[in-house]
Amino acid sequence: MPDQDIPVAGVSALEHTADVGLEIVAKDLPQLFTRAALGAMWLVLERDGEGEGTEVRSVALSEPDLPALLRSWLQTLLFWQETAGFVVSEASVAPTPEPSGSAPGGQAPGLRAQVKGCIDEGPRVREIKGVTYHGLALERRGGEWFGRVIFDV
Numbered sequence: 001m002p003d004q005d006i007p008v009a010g011v012s013a014l015e016h017t018a019d020v021g022l023e024i025v026a027k028d029l030p031q032l033f034t035r036a037a038l039g040a041m042w043l044v045l046e047r048d049g050e051g052e053g054t055e056v057r058s059v060a061l062s063e064p065d066l067p068a069l070l071r072s073w074l075q076t077l078l079f080w081q082e083t084a085g086f087v088v089s090e091a092s093v094a095p096t097p098e099p100s101g102s103a104p105g106g107q108a109p110g111l112r113a114q115v116k117g118c119i120d121e122g123p124r125v126r127e128i129k130g131v132t133y134h135g136l137a138l139e140r141r142g143g144e145w146f147g148r149v150i151f152d153v
Helices: 029-045 065-082
Strands: 013-014 020-028 055-062 086-095 110-119 135-140 144-152
Touching: 013 029, 020 029, 020 055, 029 065, 029 086, 029 110, 029 144, 055 065, 065 086, 065 110, 065 135
Parallel strands: none
Antiparallel strands: 013 020, 020 144, 055 110, 086 110, 135 144
């Protein structure tokens, strides 16, 4: 784990045996998903990405619940980072309820996002192998949203 705290507002490093994690607080879900993305990139690089962040990518996801949606979001971004060197620097996220017979009320949580970033060929501090289900959380707490995620390194 880095000696310094993560320089992303609302994101703190989470101590976990042999793994790394994040706890995220935000005023709304789009902000939480954006902060989680930036926090995950920081864990990989422990620095800002190199480049101007001119590449834009789109993603649309739907999952049975909010914690699974957070996991899927981060897995997608980490896959892009691992396979293409794409490092997210900004994200515009919009929740999208989609019809689903399995979710309560017939709605499964989803999102559509535009992410901006760059191909960064600089050094990585750590490789994140996956986003675990252990301790995974995304819930409303009082007037804000709280998320927790543990990464397998």
